[in-house]
Amino acid sequence: MVKISVYAIALLLTMPMFSFTKDFKHDVIIFKREVKSRSKVGMKPVVFPHKLHAESMKCNSCHNQLFKPKLGANKITMKKIMEGQACGACHNGVKAWPAFHCDRCHRGK
Numbered sequence: 152m153v154k155i156s157v158y159a160i161a162l163l164l165t166m167p168m169f170s171f172t173k174d175f176k177h178d179v180i181i182f183k184r185e186v187k188s189r190s191k192v193g194m195k196p197v198v199f200p201h202k203l204h205a206e207s208m209k210c211n212s213c214h215n216q217l218f219k220p221k222l223g224a225n226k227i228t229m230k231k232i233m234e235g236q237a238c239g240a241c242h243n244g245v246k247a248w249p250a251f252h253c254d255r256c257h258r259g260k
Contacts, residue, residue, distance in 0.1 A: 178202030181259050182227070189257075196259030
């Protein structure tokens with residue numbers, strides 16, 4: 152289990168965490184924003200398997216309701232996710248595994 156200090160959790164909850172690069176070959180989105188802040192608390196970038204989600208859901212399940220379909224248009228924070236917004240709308244422990252499993256998303260390089 153990863154040990155994270157109270158300071159680190161507070162930092163993660165308040166910072167906008169993501170910007171985008173798109174890897175069309177593998178159909179994943181890597182969220183690379185806030186490199187210095189994430190590095191201080193030992194968090195890797197988020198790797199989002201867009202293709203996997205797109206194969207199991209319709210586009211309008213997420214797009215326009217939860218996310219604008221434009222790179223860089225969505226400011227996602229851990230605070231928002233934990234409040235049930237953005238990824239937290241599904242990753243809430245009911246629809247999908249809860250968002251506090253850090254290494255399931257924060258696995259990039």
